[in-house]
Amino acid sequence: MAANLTPQYLEAEAEYKKAQTNEERLQCLKRMYALLPKHKASEKLQADLKSRISEVKAEIERERKAPKKKGHSYKIPKQGAGQYIVIGGPNVGKSRLVTYFSRANTEVAPYPFTTHEPRAGMMDWQDTRIQLIDTPPITSDYLESYLSSMVQNADAALLMVALDDDDGPFAAQAVIDRLEQTKTILVGAKPENPEPNRHYVKTLLVGNKVDTEGASERLEIVRELFGKRFPIHVVSAETGTGMEQLRDAMFAFLDVIRVYTKQPGKPPDLQSPFTCPRGSTVLEFAALVHRDFAENLKSARIWGTGVYDGQSVSRDHVLHDKDIVELHI
Ligand SMILES: Nc1nc2c(ncn2[C@@H]2O[C@H](COP(=O)(O)OP(=O)(O)OP(=O)(O)O)[C@@H](O)[C@H]2O)c(=O)[nH]1
Numbered sequence: 484m485a486a487n488l489t490p491q492y493l494e495a496e497a498e499y500k501k502a503q504t505n506e507e508r509l510q511c512l513k514r515m516y517a518l519l520p521k522h523k524a525s526e527k528l529q530a531d532l533k534s535r536i537s538e539v540k541a542e543i544e545r546e547r548k549a550p551k552k553k554g555h556s557y558k559i560p561k562q563g564a565g566q567y568i569v570i571g572g573p574n575v576g577k578s579r580l581v582t583y584f585s586r587a588n589t590e591v592a593p594y595p596f597t598t599h600e601p602r603a604g605m606m607d608w609q610d611t612r613i614q615l616i617d618t619p620p621i622t623s624d625y626l627e628s629y630l631s632s633m634v635q636n637a638d639a640a641l642l643m644v645a646l647d648d649d650d651g652p653f654a655a656q657a658v659i660d661r662l663e664q665t666k667t668i669l670v671g672a673k674p675e676n677p678e679p680n681r682h683y684v685k686t687l688l689v690g691n692k693v694d695t696e697g698a699s700e701r702l703e704i705v706r707e708l709f710g711k712r713f714p715i716h717v718v719s720a721e722t723g724t725g726m727e728q729l730r731d732a733m734f735a736f737l738d739v740i741r742v743y744t745k746q747p748g749k750p751p752d753l754q755s756p757f758t759c760p761r762g763s764t765v766l767e768f769a770a771l772v773h774r775d776f777a778e779n780l781k782s783a784r785i786w787g788t789g790v791y792d793g794q795s796v797s798r799d800h801v802l803h804d805k806d807i808v809e810l811h812i
């Protein structure tokens with residue numbers, strides 16, 4: 484790379500990609516700026532870092548000033564391979580599932596309406612991470628004002644149904660209906676002919692509390708009511724049954740691939756993959772890594788699926804999961 488980035492710089496950049504909060508992001512960006520060799524070839528990158536630093540600072544300032552009162556909106560910046568919003572009726576185990584999969588600090592309690600605010604956590608999946616957002620419950624007459632737009636913005640949703648409660652399936656139907664009133668349509672797969680002004684959100688249905696008595700009979704009803712509409716996963720967020728299968732299914736359902744970068748003459752960076760939509764080309768990937776790469780891309784070499792090691796490919800070559808890409812500008 485023309486800018487001759489040092490390993491220390493690349494390390495700071497990897498940390499930046501993993502940062503969870505704007506404060507952390509700011510610290511990483513400052514380190515990256517300090518570690519960036521300052522010469523002509525890196526001028527663009529210097530300017531880019533400076534503008535990212537001021538954007539993050541402005542974001543921190545906005546967060547600080549945001550009034551924490553009724554009717555406020557929550558903006559949770561997306562992180563990792565994709566963002567899942569966890570939704571459902573009261574007491575179905577949304578918070579329990581999020582704490583099982585992540586270190587999110589969200590309250591679990593044996594009574595309804597425990598969660599009042601959305602909380603984000605990161606779930607590991609192999610060498611990448613998926614963002615989970617715990618949310619307050621939804622019922623036919625209770626929907627936090629900000630929630631439908633958060634659902635619309637998420638990459639996918641988990642709709643949770645409690646299998647310890649005869650009303651479970653009806654509570655889930657109430658969630659679906661209430662969101663539909665806000666033109667938010669939960670679907671198992673995006674429709675081929677979407678209706679205008681509707682927001683379709685890919686959704687996995689999770690039958691939780693399979694460890695409880697009578698769960699299997701209720702599961703039959705859930706399958707009958709929702710089996711055609713959503714993929715169904717059955718778990719116990721309390722005992723862990725089915726949770727690892729769900730973790731895998733959540734990554735697969737995002738329909739993204741992992742791509743690793745490599746600098747010429749160096750081993751690939753296998754620590755922190757980029758993720759991009761399945762079907763992305765080399766050029767689309769380059770744009771994700773850095774605007775400069777997309778604008779000035781001359782050639783690329785690939786190690787991975789359907790190519791021989793180090794094969795030169797064109798910019799419209801379609802990438803596969805776990806490909807390693809060396810971009811030349
Ligand atoms: N037996 C059993 N109990 C569970 C399971 N998952 C959650 N629970 C219990 O169900 C209760 C509700 O769990 P929460 O995670 O607080 O439910 P929630 O959906 O976040 O509830 P709200 O925030 O009120 O909407 C708690 O007592 C959990 O310990 C499960 O798989 N099996």
Ligand SMILES: [Mg+2]
Pocket residue numbers: 577578579590591597598617618619
């Ligand atoms: Mg909760």
